[in-house]
Amino acid sequence: MGSNYSKGYLRYLLALFFLINVSSYMDRMVLAVLVEPIRAEMGLSDSQIGLLTGFAFAAFYAIMGFPIARLADNGNRKRIITISIVFWSAMTALSGKATNFVHLFLARMGVGVGEAGCFPTCNALIAELYPPKNRALAMGVFMTGSTVGVILGFVVGGFLAEAYGWRNTFFIVAAPGVFLALLIMFTMKQPLKQAIEDNTPKTPYLTLIKLLLSNPVYRLMVIGASFGTFATYGVAQWAPAFFIRSHGMSLSEVGTLFGAAYGGGSAIGMVLGGWVADKMQNRDASWITKVPAIAYFISFPLMLISFAVGNPTLAMSIIFIGAVFTGCVTGPTLAAIQHVIPSEGRATAAAILLFFTSMIGVGAAPFVVGLTSDLLSNQFGEESLRYALMIGSVVVLIASYCFFASAKYFKNPTQSVTE
Template identity: 40%
Template sequence: MSCREQGRRGAGAVVTGRIPRAGDAAPSRLYAHGVLALLVLAYAFNILDRTMIAIVGQAIKIDMKLSDAELGLLGGFAFAVLYSVLGLPVARLAERWHRVSIISIAMIVWSGFTAACGVAGNYAQLLLARIGVGVGEAGLSPPAFSLIADYYPPNRRASAIGIYMLGGAIGTMIGAALGGWVAKHFGWRIAFIAVGIPGVVVALLIRAVIREPVRGALDADNVPVAAPGPIDWGEEFAELAAVTRSLLGQSDVRNMIFGLTLASVATYGMLQFSPAYFIRAFDLDLATVGVIFGVTSGASAAAGVVIGGFLTDWLGRRNAAWRGLVPAIGLAIAAPLYYFAYTEPDWRIASAILLFPGLFQYLAHGPTFGAVQNAFPAHRRATASALMLLFLTLIAAGGGPPLIGWIIDRLAAAKFALLPVATQSFATLCPAGKAAAGASAELVAACHDVLAQATREGLLVATAFLLWGGVHYALAALALRRKRAA
């Protein structure tokens, strides 16, 4: 049997190469829930290590005298460039090799590079360490989504994936609160080390506890897939092209991917610069800002991903169009809530408002990833997930923070140029957004106020991407309705 013929049955699941049989015992529900809990923990560390740069970003900006565009590169493109590129080969490896081992190795790599961020001596070294974090984190979600699909049946996958993505909210909460506190009392370098080392322990626990499941045994046809033959690179590229055509050729799936990607441009941009905004506009310390964003971002995201998964599974049984409508409505509500939060002059009220938009914004995650898993057979799910993450990472995670940082830099420069104290450019008189020691009181105030105003307006620009993403989810709902009718 050729590799391609085997691929039509599905890529293999077991390192030993044993062909899974339909009579193999299915995992118990309790064990499946335990596996999901460990994957949630892994994703929590994934997001925790990824977003630490946002929590301590203002301290790094001042310490290394960075612009917001440079800060945005650390939070965006530096992480995303290899994360997105390596996601595809990792996914192809996950279609034929031990997915649990891939996840464990990846965790060790990204945790080590997170700790290395704390010992970076300059901007270039920090940039390289962030690239290393992206290299490691590329190995989690594609195999994790594939594992979840083999532990949960199709009608429970959106909710299971919603629970998995709850790890992102947990990681955000822990990273914001712990990272902010450690950075305030011990410095931003120690904060990176403190969150990087425990990830290695979790990686070893996952490798010891999770069993590799039979692929495809819980699908509708209940036909487990066979072990793959030797790698044929021509067939690998052909398979990748076929999955890409299928992913972009389905109007409902394509629009859901576009919708989540556009909304995530806003998500990543706001995650990077919202903490900095509260420091710049309200003169809060790192620990206070960490608590604010640990509670507001983490709690609302947690509620959103879980509710979104369960709600769309429930409504989708009655009308498939709800799988697009729920995210579309959520994004339409989230955008104005963010506007009210960023234009509120009292930081306490602004913080309270921020408890709510994330709930509506994150309704989209479970339905979108669940739709991709359900649209592909078992031997293509990891690859399809990696292609989706390629869009999300390159465009949203890679482009969102630098774009919003660049907008803030441009707005600050334009606003500053209109002031009487602007004898030179904003970048010259206000390096890293602060006037040099010994500057006049007028210049100190001008640098502070201009940067705060520009940051607020940059965040408001980001909210427009939420509405744009909502339009694509509405188009996905129409496509789902047409598909159901056909």
């Protein structure tokens, strides 16, 4: 391991980061399975739902990532994580008190602000604690928490909504965050490496950002990850509504089946992709970006077929396979980015990635898919969402190209952006 901590403590810390991601994504994604009852009660259009599931969260999630990442690079990461968890949990609970579009929009903005503090901070800590040869797998394990959160958001959210209503669902899923914040507060130690480096001279922030963006490997991976997120997040946010409208599923059915198919496939892919990338990069460093490129390329026809077929069981099965491939992207991407940047910029590099994936993927995708569905509704009626999702899937090919293009620059897995 790349630190002075015991292996047992490092495993515990990685488990905590995993649970943080679970809570984060559960609170973030539960809205997707609640779309139909919220839409019916508030009389919202698909475009408005797209704003709630996209830009309301993503804009502040992306923007706040920068100042919080700077604090994470130079300040007390334990405190940052604790405050962030408490804040997003409170905002999730407030979502259940919303009475109109504006109230819910503001609450989802607050969730985005809170969650912005955890991804860059945890990402930087894992990069410090794990050496390059183990980093892709560690990143994959950490990000697997996101898929578990997706599963819980869909499955638990679907059952809770049917049993207690969509408002109480928000209150219930917000509660685990309080317990996690207490665990972080009382059991996490301030990282030794950061404590040692806190007194070293710091690169001016704008200079650091310019330095990061001047690296062709980093730049291509940020572009690729952004368009890949556009395709996958559009599916994650709108597929439950699609299965309810086009296949007649109930909230609990779609929550269970889609949560298991998409979340389960993604979880398998995240661990598998990290493991494969760690093994292959020992032979050729460029495989750490070739793995995401191949995975995205294969996922494209699977996305199209999953929305084209008329059998919901077959569609769910194909979504599961596609999610395995898109899940393979996460660990190698995060590890490759951390390989090519200076240690003082790790959280900032994650924040830049967060900004572009959030604005292009998390923010734009739900709105664009929703708007496309509205535009196609006169021609296709309730089936308009099917074709909107198929159209949105095309951009995954851009992601595949960017990762293939970055491979030729990736000569040495330990190279730095400053070299």
